Every structure is written in structure tokens, then in C-alpha cells.
Amino acid sequence: MVDTGLATERAVRAWRRILERSPAIGLLPILLILLFIFFGLYEPKFWRGANLINVLRNSSYLMIISAGQMLVLVIGGFDLSVGAVVALTSVAAGLVMADLYAAWPDAASLAIVIGLVVGLAVGSAIGVINGVTVAFLRVSPFMVTLGTMSIAFGLALYVTRGVPVYGLPDEFTREFGRLRWFNVPVVVYLTAGIIGVLWWVMNWTRLGRYVYAIGGNIHASRVSGIPTIAYIVITYTMCSFLAAVTGVLLTARVGSGEATLGTTLMLESIAAAVIGGVSLRGGVGRVEFVALGALFLALVTNGMNLLRVDSKIQTIVIGAVLIIAVGLDQMKIKGRGQ
Amino acid sequence: MTALTPPEALGRRPLKALVQFVVLYGALPIIIALMYLGFGLIEPAFHSGENAINILKQSSYLAILAAGQLFALLTRGFDLSVGQLISLVSVAGGLVMLDVLEGSPGAVALAVFAGIAVGLGAGLATGVVNGVCVAVFRINPFVVTLGMLGICMGFATTLSDGFPVFNLPEGLTNTLSRADVIGIPVPVIAALLVLGTAYVILNHSVLGRSMYVIGSNPRAAHTAGLRSRLHLASAYVICSVFVAVGALLLTARTGSGEPNLGGGLMLQSIAAAVIGGVSLRGGEGKVIHAVYGALFVTVLSVGMNLIRVDGTIQQIILGIVVVAAVYLDQLRTRFR
Amino acid sequence: MSETHRDDRAAGAGQDELLLAMAGITKRFPGVVALDDVDFDVRRGEVHVLFGENGAGKSTLINIVAGTYPQDDGTMTFDGRRITHLTPHQSRLAGISPVFQEFSLAPDLTVEENLFLGREQARWGVLRKGAMRTRAREVLHDLGFDLRPGARVGQLMRAQQQMTEIAKALLQDLKLFILDEPTASLTERETNRLFALIERLKGEGVGIIYVSHRINEIRRVGDRVTVLRDGKKIGTVQASNVEETKLVEMMTGRRIDALFPDIAAMAGDAMLDVRNLSTVDGRLSDVSFEVRAGEIVGVAGLVGCGKSELARAVFGLDKFSVGELDVLGERVAHPTPTGMLKRGVCYFPSDRVAEGLALSRPVRENASVAALDLADFTRWRFIRRRQERTAIKRIVEELRVRPPQIERSVDHLSGGNRQKVMLARGLTRDIRVFLFDEPTVGIDVGAKTEVYQFLGELTKRGAAVLLISSELPEVVNLAHRVYVMHEGRIVNHLEGNEITEEAVLASFFGTGADAPSAGAAAG
Incomplete structure (x- = not known):
């Protein structure tokens, strides 16, 4: 109305224009590059190949589990149980492998395969329970997955009595934990493959299309004849399956089945997805940006480690970064909404 | 409910009364009573007066936290930072008490007061940041309080270096945990005060009225001329201050400032509120619901402890019970 | 579209022409009887207008046809078959295509993706995007709609979303087309195009239910008009020779001059x-x-x-x-x-559900909410509950809110009573x-x-x-x-x-x- 009002308004508009012109999610890639340059200038070790590979490997686990979380968020849900699924998978796979390996030391690969199958199946089963309870009984996903989280952690602790499961076949840790191709850990290739497949699924298949549709407007989807219940169950199952994969890979990395393995992953996976632009209201989210979100978190952690920032202070920084990243994104949505 | 023919209706009258009670007050009071009786049948010690007081005392901590969470839930949000805030308050309060005692040994009362003041201050500050981010910057409460969770955890562990703060003044534990007034333990009294405050705010103040409207329909709150941003932010401030009170009582109980004190309490506080009958969709929930939820969780866990159910099994049972309770509550709203 | 059921012809030519027949349809919602013993039918190649005021039951009727919810009573025959337990999906498979005012579009998908929602062309679950894009272009071009297939629906204007919804309805095998106030957001040009489209569909033997409360439109596109009022069917007339005043009388149940009070101007x-x-x-x-x-x-x-x-x-x-x-x-x-x-100054929004009322809260709170800064209702920011109760009770009685229970939550009230609760706000303060x-x-x-x-x-x-x-x-x-x-x-x-x-x-x-x-x- 008055000049100052116009000036501020102009400034706001200019700011919004910058945000709007930035591609799709906008700030994240730019932020990643800036961080990359900043850490490198401050601590040249950061740019070394070995360190970068390390960052990639550390972010791989988070990428897989966050991609699963993204699926559930996009369909309009929520999964608090992913961390517990990691723990349960780790324990289940670990116990089966260790027992079979102890019984038949020669058949290590058979033990590994059966252990993997059992672990992945147990983990996915949690997803089926989540999906069925959310879709059929229409209980809030928050509460359902809170419950299954408690159940899965409880089971994992009960089975192991809190003691890590040792005695896994060496081949397992070697193949899945430490193996490198062209000096890059095999986990990184696997993650790239999973993200690629999910990208394809979300963009080129009926499943992906329906996940977006259901998250955007479940009523419209139902009316259009999409079997929404089935797709919700499938999505929760996929999420738990991916969490189970993460559980198996982490087990291979630490070399034992542990009931405390996934404790921080639930919050981190949601943080990575949200930083990657996934809407908590459903319908919006792209797997490639979620991967970037996970990479971002890993990069920040790694950089701070190299800068010798106290690990306790790191949690403060990550918390603040999360709020600010989403706050900026919020400004962008407002700018577009006009 | 289908219409019943008269003779049938006569026979089913008690059932009908029961259904009506459940529709009105929820199934929870009955379930809590049945659980209390049931555990007593298995283990007679459960019915001792001592244990009754113990249950009351144990549930007061959770009731305070759930009452805090109630404010966030009412306004369509929730507060994930609750657990880590407890740790932060515990550590910060504890350290301040030690510092004051170091400066002037013997000034126990001063030390305790300073610790309490700093603890409440930490809660207030956290609540203000949460509230401003949610209400003014319009950032999703999940994200805000998730970020705040990290921040509180970081501060708590940094301040304490990850170790418990020992050697807190005996006076703290004596007054805030062990003492009683005419037989009622101090934590129970504190809980009654907090719950009473919450009740007055929600039922008798403009602020509380506004929170219900915001939770039920935020846009309607704005068109009705309510100062919805201020009121929304206040919900988070109240939540954090209540949590700080709970944290100080918990610190007094353990007798040390603990960086891991709050670990599982975030989820427990939400679970208690929601089991008690607070809606996750906002706009619906009463103080009594927080009490129901806290009593339910406490009776269940004290009972299971007494009949020696394994801790991990307890966790599994709690998980199942949470889902079942929410599902039943949903059935109740459909009935209405 | 022309494959009629020759076997059923025994009943006579008139029966064969009937695409949809509904008899004795009754539907109750908590607190209201939305439809009370209504008969309704549509012939092939006919535009049957449903006419009535807002809240007369038009939407309820078409929602029953579309399978959104079942009727409590009455029978429905479509295309010669008796229909029970209809779901939205089944109704679409049967060739019933509704275009509601509330769109069935996923906002985060594009126009093209929405057009094919639920019946994507795919092989082994893999989408054939190219084929769908070609088909989407064809359909949009054919309809003369100015829509970009790649545009995100959530970012379109309402009129464009309406066109997307219509195009989506036309993409399937169509026998009965339902249009719910389709012109509300269209410009004149777009409206003309829609009417041309309706003519074409009629020629192809599609039956059309056209819901409207605009008299001019009815004359232009309608063949028959059924008037509903307060959930009851008042009558069915031929659109071509009905008098406007007659329709209005049927719709409102009284002469138009009695409806509006004479209000003297005393401009100050x-x-x-x-x-x-x-x-x-x-x-x-x-x-x-x-x-x-x-x-x-x-x-x-x-x-x-x-x-x-x-x-x-x-x-x-x-x-x-x-x-x-x-x-x-x-x-x-x-x-x-x-x-x-x-x-x-007080504003009474048009969308009372979205913006006006806190539905889950009682009448009392909704009525007093705009006056909580006044000493009449509060002292030191605390609510004087007794004063509040008496004041709101008086206002609620003055406005004749039914039922006059101030502790009832607003979501149990009918549209008219909800509006009265809104109006009460104007009386709680000066x-x-x-x-x-x-x-x-x-x-x-x-x-x-x-x-x-x-x-x-x-x-x-x-x-x-x-x-x-x-x-x-x-x-x-x-x-x-x-x-x-x-x-x-x-x-x-x-x-x-x-x-x-x-x-x-x-x-x-x-x-x-x-x-x-x-x-x-x-x-």
C-alpha cells in the first residue's frame, strides 16, 4: 500500500522468482555442490577418492531405506517401523545363517541364501501387516507403524536377549559388506540399481502411477477403479522389503545380527525423504531427489567428521538443517501457490 | 444398531447401557478397571494399597507428558521433540544445580530452584522455537519437531558429554519424588496441578477454545477472527513447558541428570494420548483422555512386571495394544 | 453404443428405449431425508434435466446412479438389468460416466495421466506412454478442448479441470453421461462447445442426466425436466413447452414474489x-x-x-x-x-465446511467464536461460560436453529441450520x-x-x-x-x-x- 510495502513485496517476489526458477526441487543440488566445495576447501582430505567413496557407501544404506519411506509417504502414509524392520531382519537373517552355518560349515552359500530369504521375508511380513491394518482397518498409519515398530523391536530383542548374533559365514560379510568392484563397494552398485529400478517403477509402470494417484486423491482413485487397498498393501510391503534389504546389508557390514541396528534410521529416512522434497501430505515425491537427500545427510555428516565437529554437535546441525531446508521449500510452495 | 423388538430389548438392557456408556466415555475406563481386577486375581500383591499408590505415582509422569502432547495433537500437529527435551531439561537442570552448589555449598534450596528455573526455561525456549516454526513459518510440525529432536539431543549429550550428571542434591529427590502431602506423593500432586491447568486452559480460556477451533478447521479459525498463529504457537509452548515439568520430576526420581532419560517417552506420550482418545486429526481430545491413556499404559506395564512378563514381550504386547486401542476408538466414532 | 438388448424387446419399444429406470428411491443421511420415494428414468439419446434448488436432492440422486453410495430403498434398472450393490467402479464399467462438481482428478498427475487413470494402456504393468499420449491428443483435439496433455491438473484453472473431467468421462465406453452443473465455471465459448458435444452424444444414443438450476440452459439442451424439491419429486415435464414461471413454482413451491420479502431501502x-x-x-x-x-x-x-x-x-x-x-x-x-x-464488519463465507465452521465443535462454540474478545463473553481472556450459554441460547432461538440444542456438534446439522449458526456470529457482537x-x-x-x-x-x-x-x-x-x-x-x-x-x-x-x-x- 505504501512504498515500503511495495519494496518488501518486490523483494519477496524476487526471492520467490529465484526459488521458482530453480529446477524441480531446486535448492538441494545447489546446496550439495556448495557443501562439496566448502568442505573440500576447508579440509582437502574431503576431496580424496577414498573419502568420497566412503561417503557414497555410507549414504547407500540410507538411500535404500529412504526410497522405501518415500513410497509410503507418496501414497499418503507413514512408516515409523522401518528402523525396527532393519533390526528384526538383521536378527532373523543372522540367526538362520549362524545356525545353518554351524550345522553344515561346508554349505556356507546355502546358509547365506536361506538366511537372506528368511530375513527379507520376515521384514516384508511387517510391511504386509502395516499395509493391511492401514488399508483394511483404516487405522492411522502413524499409530499402526508405531505399534509394529514396538512389536518388531520387541521380537528382535526377545529372540536375541539383546546379545548380537555372531558366527555368520565369512563369505557373507566378504561378499555383501566388503567386496569392491573397481574399488567401489558393491553396496553402491546395488543401491544405484535399486534407485534406478524404483525410478523406472514410479515413472513407467502402472504401480508407480497409482501410488501417485492414490496419494494425491484417494477418492478419485477409488472412483476411477483403482484397487486402492491392494496398492496400499503393496506399497507398505515394498517399503518394509527395502528396509529389510538395508537390514541385510548393514548386518553384512557389521558382521553380526544386531537388535539395535536400525534405531536412528526411522527418523533419518523420513528426514532424507522430506529434504528430498517428498510431501508429508502425499502425492508428491521423486526417488532421485530422495537419494540426493540421503546423500546430502551423509555428506554433511562426513564433512563434519573431517572438520572434527563433535558428533554430538552434529545432531544439532542436522536438526537445524532439516528445519531450514523444509522451511525454504515451504516458501517455494507458497510462491507457486499464488 | 438395529431396532430391537420389546422382549429382546428388555433382556438386553444392561448390554445397551454398557454400549451407551462406551459410546459416551469410551471403552477405556472399563478396560482399565478390568485390567486392574485381572492382574489382582493373578497376583494378589497387585491389589495392595502400596501398589495402588505406586501405580498412581508412576502414571503421573506419563499423564503430564501426555497432557503436553495433547495440546500439540489438538491443533493437528504432534511433538516429536518431547523425549529429547526431557533429556535436555534433566541434564541442564542437573548441571545448574551442581554449579550453584559448587559456588556456594549448602545452598541446596537455591540450587534446586535455579535448576528448576533453568529446566523450565529450556522447555519454554524449545516450545517457542517449535511454535514459531510451525505457526509463523508454516513448516510441517513433524519436520519442525523432528529437527528439534536432533537439536535437543545434541545439546543434552554435548552438555553432559554423554554421562549422567551425578551428585545432585538429596533435597531434590526428597522433595520432588519421595515426599508426600497427607499421604499423596508429590508427583501425583504435581500431575494434578498440571492437569488442572490444562483443564482450565482448554475449557475456560479463549486460548483453549481457539485451539479446538484451529484443530477442527484452521481456516474457519482465521475467518472467525481468532489470532490463530499466536494460539497455534502457544500450543507448542504449553506442550514443552509441561514436558519440562515432567522432566524435572523424572530427574528427581532418578536422582541424576540423564542424557538418555527421554529415549522412549516421545512415543509413549503420543501413544498414551491417542489410546486415551485424543484424535490424531486434531480438534478432539480432553484432559481426561491423557489421564486414561497414562493409567492404561501404567497399569499394563506395572501389572506385567508383577506377573513377571519379560520386558521385551511387554514391548510387543504394548505395540499390539496401541493398534487395537486406536482401532476400537475408530469403531466408536463410527457408531456415533 | 447401439448394441441394445434385443432379447428384452418383448416388453415393447417404450421399454427398450429406457436406459435407466429408478423407482421409489429413498436415501437418508443423519438428520435429513435426502431423497424420499423418487422415481426417475432416462431414455437413450435423451437429455433429462434434473432441476431443483441446492439441497433439493439432485446430487444425492446422481450419486446413487454413479454408485457413490447405495440407496436405502427403491430399485434401479440400467440397460435392461436390475442393479444392486453398485460401486463407483462398477458403474463406470457399465458405461455410466459422471462428471461431478467435485472432480475425481489426482492433482499431482498431468491431464493425460488423469484421462487414463484406472485404465492405463499397459503391457505387463509397463505403461505405454506414447500410445496414451497420442490417444489423449486425439480426444482433446476431437473435443476441441484447449488443454495441454502434459499440464499438471493441480495447476489448472477450474474451467480447465472441468474440461479434463469431461474428457476423462468421454474416454470410456459411454452409455449414460451425467453432468452436474457443468457450466458453472465455463465461459460462453466453452459452454457452446459442451452443448454441441451433448448434441453429438444424443445422436449416438447416449442418455444424459443434466443437473442444473439455470432455466435458460434447460430450454436449450433438455428434452424432459424432472423437478425435485426437498428430496421429493415434484413432477416431470417436457422442456420444450414448459413455462419458466411454472418451473420456478415447482422448484420453490411458492410464487416467486412470496419468496423474497419486500425490503425498504433507507440508505444512510x-x-x-x-x-x-x-x-x-x-x-x-x-x-x-x-x-x-x-x-x-x-x-x-x-x-x-x-x-x-x-x-x-x-x-x-x-x-x-x-x-x-x-x-x-x-x-x-x-x-x-x-x-x-x-x-x-463480519464476513460469511460461501463454503461453510471449508472455511466457516469447525464442524466437530458444538453450536455454542461456533456461534460465539467471533466475539471472544468482548467483555460479554470473556473476562481476562477467560470465558464466562454461563453468559456465553445464555446469550447463544437466545440467539439460536431467535434464528430458529433446529434442533435448538447448543451443545450439538455442527456436523449433525442440515445446510440451512449450519448457515444459521454462521449468521449467529453477526448477532453476538455489534x-x-x-x-x-x-x-x-x-x-x-x-x-x-x-x-x-x-x-x-x-x-x-x-x-x-x-x-x-x-x-x-x-x-x-x-x-x-x-x-x-x-x-x-x-x-x-x-x-x-x-x-x-x-x-x-x-x-x-x-x-x-x-x-x-x-x-x-x-x-
Whole structure:
């Protein structure tokens, strides 16, 4: 109305224009590059190949589990149980492998395969329970997955009595934990493959299309004849399956089945997805940006480690970064909404 | 409910009364009573007066936290930072008490007061940041309080270096945990005060009225001329201050400032509120619901402890019970 | 489309022509009987208009046909088969394609993706995007709709979303096409295109249910008209030879002059004076108007012309970029809802569910919510509950809210009673300027007259009333002065005897435009 009002308004508009012109999610890639340059200038070790590979490997686990979380968020849900699924998978796979390996030391690969199958199946089963309870009984996903989280952690602790499961076949840790191709850990290739497949699924298949549709407007989807219940169950199952994969890979990395393995992953996976632009209201989210979100978190952690920032202070920084990243994104949505 | 023919209706009258009670007050009071009786049948010690007081005392901590969470839930949000805030308050309060005692040994009362003041201050500050981010910057409460969770955890562990703060003044534990007034333990009294405050705010103040409207329909709150941003932010401030009170009582109980004190309490506080009958969709929930939820969780866990159910099994049972309770509550709203 | 069931022909040619037959349909919702023993049928190649006021049961009827919810009583036969337990999906598979006012579109998907939603072309679950894009282009081109297949639906204008919805309905094997007030957001050109499309579908033997409350449209496209009122079927008439007054009488149940009270103008001082107002979002530009004490000022125009934004900007809900606003002679630089209420201005939104009421809260709280800063209701920011109860009880009785229970939550009330709860806000404090946005949308005839009488009462007491409405008769019969809006500007101002439907309509498409034929005009 008055000049100052116009000036501020102009400034706001200019700011919004910058945000709007930035591609799709906008700030994240730019932020990643800036961080990359900043850490490198401050601590040249950061740019070394070995360190970068390390960052990639550390972010791989988070990428897989966050991609699963993204699926559930996009369909309009929520999964608090992913961390517990990691723990349960780790324990289940670990116990089966260790027992079979102890019984038949020669058949290590058979033990590994059966252990993997059992672990992945147990983990996915949690997803089926989540999906069925959310879709059929229409209980809030928050509460359902809170419950299954408690159940899965409880089971994992009960089975192991809190003691890590040792005695896994060496081949397992070697193949899945430490193996490198062209000096890059095999986990990184696997993650790239999973993200690629999910990208394809979300963009080129009926499943992906329906996940977006259901998250955007479940009523419209139902009316259009999409079997929404089935797709919700499938999505929760996929999420738990991916969490189970993460559980198996982490087990291979630490070399034992542990009931405390996934404790921080639930919050981190949601943080990575949200930083990657996934809407908590459903319908919006792209797997490639979620991967970037996970990479971002890993990069920040790694950089701070190299800068010798106290690990306790790191949690403060990550918390603040999360709020600010989403706050900026919020400004962008407002700018577009006009 | 289908219409019943008269003779049938006569026979089913008690059932009908029961259904009506459940529709009105929820199934929870009955379930809590049945659980209390049931555990007593298995283990007679459960019915001792001592244990009754113990249950009351144990549930007061959770009731305070759930009452805090109630404010966030009412306004369509929730507060994930609750657990880590407890740790932060515990550590910060504890350290301040030690510092004051170091400066002037013997000034126990001063030390305790300073610790309490700093603890409440930490809660207030956290609540203000949460509230401003949610209400003014319009950032999703999940994200805000998730970020705040990290921040509180970081501060708590940094301040304490990850170790418990020992050697807190005996006076703290004596007054805030062990003492009683005419037989009622101090934590129970504190809980009654907090719950009473919450009740007055929600039922008798403009602020509380506004929170219900915001939770039920935020846009309607704005068109009705309510100062919805201020009121929304206040919900988070109240939540954090209540949590700080709970944290100080918990610190007094353990007798040390603990960086891991709050670990599982975030989820427990939400679970208690929601089991008690607070809606996750906002706009619906009463103080009594927080009490129901806290009593339910406490009776269940004290009972299971007494009949020696394994801790991990307890966790599994709690998980199942949470889902079942929410599902039943949903059935109740459909009935209405 | 022509594969009729020859086997059923024994019943006679008349039976064969019947595509849909509904008999004795009854539907109850908590607190209301939405449909009461209604018979309805549609022949092949016919446009059967469902006519009635908002809340008459039109939407309920088409929702039953579309399978959104089942009827409580009555039978339904479609295409020669008795139909029970219909789901939305089954109804679509059977060839019933509804276009509701509330769209069934996923906002985050593109136009093309929405067109194929639920029946994507795919091989082994893998989408054939190329084939679908080609087909989407064809369909849109064929319909003459100006839509980009790659545009995200959530970012489209309402009219474009409407076109997407229509295109989506046409993409499938179509036997019965349901249109629910399709022209509400369309321009005249788009409306003409839609009517051409309807003609074409009729030629192909498609049956069409056309829901509307606009008389001009009915004459133009309808074959038969069924009038509903308060959930009951009043009668079915031929569209070609029915008198307009007759239809209105059937619709309202009374003569039109009895519906609207005679409200004397006693224009006093200017209570609200707006000069050269434009909003930040550009939906209003350079708007000037005033409302004086003791008069009703009407605002008319097409959907999206900016008439709602007028009230919203004044009340501080939409930001304005330039302009001056005087309330009771005082300049208001930054209007906010809180501040405007303090100055005695109250806004009654058109969408009471989305913006007006906290549905899960009781009547009492919803009625008193706008007055919680007054000493009548609060002391030191604490609520004086007894005073509140007595005051609200009195107001609720004065407004004849049914049932008169102030502790009942608002979601149990009918549309008319919900509106009365909103109106109660105007009586809880000293409101001098009333901004009504579509005050009678979604309420029955009885409540409508009560609202009109309420407006009369207000003016008698010397209040200033701004009446924004899409119901032309309302504006024409109640307002003492009328502003007509077009594309965010006020294009005409009418006073006294100048106010006729023709004169108002003539300005709907901007100044100087010839009186438009039917189309988007309100009945």
C-alpha cells in the first residue's frame, strides 16, 4: 500500500522468482555442490577418492531405506517401523545363517541364501501387516507403524536377549559388506540399481502411477477403479522389503545380527525423504531427489567428521538443517501457490 | 444398531447401557478397571494399597507428558521433540544445580530452584522455537519437531558429554519424588496441578477454545477472527513447558541428570494420548483422555512386571495394544 | 453404443428405449431425508434435466446412479438389468460416466495421466506412454478442448479441470453421461462447445442426466425436466413447452414474489467505502464501491469474476496491493479478520465446511467464536461460560436453529441450520457491515426465506449488507443497488428500477457486450 510495502513485496517476489526458477526441487543440488566445495576447501582430505567413496557407501544404506519411506509417504502414509524392520531382519537373517552355518560349515552359500530369504521375508511380513491394518482397518498409519515398530523391536530383542548374533559365514560379510568392484563397494552398485529400478517403477509402470494417484486423491482413485487397498498393501510391503534389504546389508557390514541396528534410521529416512522434497501430505515425491537427500545427510555428516565437529554437535546441525531446508521449500510452495 | 423388538430389548438392557456408556466415555475406563481386577486375581500383591499408590505415582509422569502432547495433537500437529527435551531439561537442570552448589555449598534450596528455573526455561525456549516454526513459518510440525529432536539431543549429550550428571542434591529427590502431602506423593500432586491447568486452559480460556477451533478447521479459525498463529504457537509452548515439568520430576526420581532419560517417552506420550482418545486429526481430545491413556499404559506395564512378563514381550504386547486401542476408538466414532 | 438388448424387446419399444429406470428411491443421511420415494428414468439419446434448488436432492440422486453410495430403498434398472450393490467402479464399467462438481482428478498427475487413470494402456504393468499420449491428443483435439496433455491438473484453472473431467468421462465406453452443473465455471465459448458435444452424444444414443438450476440452459439442451424439491419429486415435464414461471413454482413451491420479502431501502451514511482496490494475486483490479447503512448492495457476475474476492479482500483474507478502504468513515490500512470484526464488519463465507465452521465443535462454540474478545463473553481472556450459554441460547432461538440444542456438534446439522449458526456470529457482537458470500448456497427453500428475512431485519436495524450471489433472482429481488463484475473489475452499476435480470446479464461478459444467449447465465 505504501512504498515500503511495495519494496518488501518486490523483494519477496524476487526471492520467490529465484526459488521458482530453480529446477524441480531446486535448492538441494545447489546446496550439495556448495557443501562439496566448502568442505573440500576447508579440509582437502574431503576431496580424496577414498573419502568420497566412503561417503557414497555410507549414504547407500540410507538411500535404500529412504526410497522405501518415500513410497509410503507418496501414497499418503507413514512408516515409523522401518528402523525396527532393519533390526528384526538383521536378527532373523543372522540367526538362520549362524545356525545353518554351524550345522553344515561346508554349505556356507546355502546358509547365506536361506538366511537372506528368511530375513527379507520376515521384514516384508511387517510391511504386509502395516499395509493391511492401514488399508483394511483404516487405522492411522502413524499409530499402526508405531505399534509394529514396538512389536518388531520387541521380537528382535526377545529372540536375541539383546546379545548380537555372531558366527555368520565369512563369505557373507566378504561378499555383501566388503567386496569392491573397481574399488567401489558393491553396496553402491546395488543401491544405484535399486534407485534406478524404483525410478523406472514410479515413472513407467502402472504401480508407480497409482501410488501417485492414490496419494494425491484417494477418492478419485477409488472412483476411477483403482484397487486402492491392494496398492496400499503393496506399497507398505515394498517399503518394509527395502528396509529389510538395508537390514541385510548393514548386518553384512557389521558382521553380526544386531537388535539395535536400525534405531536412528526411522527418523533419518523420513528426514532424507522430506529434504528430498517428498510431501508429508502425499502425492508428491521423486526417488532421485530422495537419494540426493540421503546423500546430502551423509555428506554433511562426513564433512563434519573431517572438520572434527563433535558428533554430538552434529545432531544439532542436522536438526537445524532439516528445519531450514523444509522451511525454504515451504516458501517455494507458497510462491507457486499464488 | 438395529431396532430391537420389546422382549429382546428388555433382556438386553444392561448390554445397551454398557454400549451407551462406551459410546459416551469410551471403552477405556472399563478396560482399565478390568485390567486392574485381572492382574489382582493373578497376583494378589497387585491389589495392595502400596501398589495402588505406586501405580498412581508412576502414571503421573506419563499423564503430564501426555497432557503436553495433547495440546500439540489438538491443533493437528504432534511433538516429536518431547523425549529429547526431557533429556535436555534433566541434564541442564542437573548441571545448574551442581554449579550453584559448587559456588556456594549448602545452598541446596537455591540450587534446586535455579535448576528448576533453568529446566523450565529450556522447555519454554524449545516450545517457542517449535511454535514459531510451525505457526509463523508454516513448516510441517513433524519436520519442525523432528529437527528439534536432533537439536535437543545434541545439546543434552554435548552438555553432559554423554554421562549422567551425578551428585545432585538429596533435597531434590526428597522433595520432588519421595515426599508426600497427607499421604499423596508429590508427583501425583504435581500431575494434578498440571492437569488442572490444562483443564482450565482448554475449557475456560479463549486460548483453549481457539485451539479446538484451529484443530477442527484452521481456516474457519482465521475467518472467525481468532489470532490463530499466536494460539497455534502457544500450543507448542504449553506442550514443552509441561514436558519440562515432567522432566524435572523424572530427574528427581532418578536422582541424576540423564542424557538418555527421554529415549522412549516421545512415543509413549503420543501413544498414551491417542489410546486415551485424543484424535490424531486434531480438534478432539480432553484432559481426561491423557489421564486414561497414562493409567492404561501404567497399569499394563506395572501389572506385567508383577506377573513377571519379560520386558521385551511387554514391548510387543504394548505395540499390539496401541493398534487395537486406536482401532476400537475408530469403531466408536463410527457408531456415533 | 447401439448394441441394445434385443432379447428384452418383448416388453415393447417404450421399454427398450429406457436406459435407466429408478423407482421409489429413498436415501437418508443423519438428520435429513435426502431423497424420499423418487422415481426417475432416462431414455437413450435423451437429455433429462434434473432441476431443483441446492439441497433439493439432485446430487444425492446422481450419486446413487454413479454408485457413490447405495440407496436405502427403491430399485434401479440400467440397460435392461436390475442393479444392486453398485460401486463407483462398477458403474463406470457399465458405461455410466459422471462428471461431478467435485472432480475425481489426482492433482499431482498431468491431464493425460488423469484421462487414463484406472485404465492405463499397459503391457505387463509397463505403461505405454506414447500410445496414451497420442490417444489423449486425439480426444482433446476431437473435443476441441484447449488443454495441454502434459499440464499438471493441480495447476489448472477450474474451467480447465472441468474440461479434463469431461474428457476423462468421454474416454470410456459411454452409455449414460451425467453432468452436474457443468457450466458453472465455463465461459460462453466453452459452454457452446459442451452443448454441441451433448448434441453429438444424443445422436449416438447416449442418455444424459443434466443437473442444473439455470432455466435458460434447460430450454436449450433438455428434452424432459424432472423437478425435485426437498428430496421429493415434484413432477416431470417436457422442456420444450414448459413455462419458466411454472418451473420456478415447482422448484420453490411458492410464487416467486412470496419468496423474497419486500425490503425498504433507507440508505444512510456510507459504512463501507472502497476505492481503487487491487489485490496482490490480481483477481481484483481497480475496484471501487460503497455500501451504506440500511441498504442491500448486490454483487453479481460469473463464477471467477472476482465477486467473492471482493468480500475476502475487504475482510483481510486476500491481500491487496493498492487501494483505500474506509469502514464507518475510518481508514483501514491493513485489514485483518480480527481487526475488521472489531470495527463491526463480519464476513460469511460461501463454503461453510471449508472455511466457516469447525464442524466437530458444538453450536455454542461456533456461534460465539467471533466475539471472544468482548467483555460479554470473556473476562481476562477467560470465558464466562454461563453468559456465553445464555446469550447463544437466545440467539439460536431467535434464528430458529433446529434442533435448538447448543451443545450439538455442527456436523449433525442440515445446510440451512449450519448457515444459521454462521449468521449467529453477526448477532453476538455489534456488527454494522455484513458481507455475505452466496448466503443461500446448499440450503433448502424454507431456510432460504428465513435468510432473506434476516437480511431484511438487518437493513431495518440500519446495518449495511453486501450480498454476493450467483443466484440472479436473489440479487435482483433483494438488492437496492447492484454491481456487476467481470474479470476482476466492476463493469456496471444498477440502481432501483434499472435492476432487471436482463440488465444484469447483459453486463456479465463485460461492458457493451450484447445480451448473451443462455449459456452461463444464472436462472
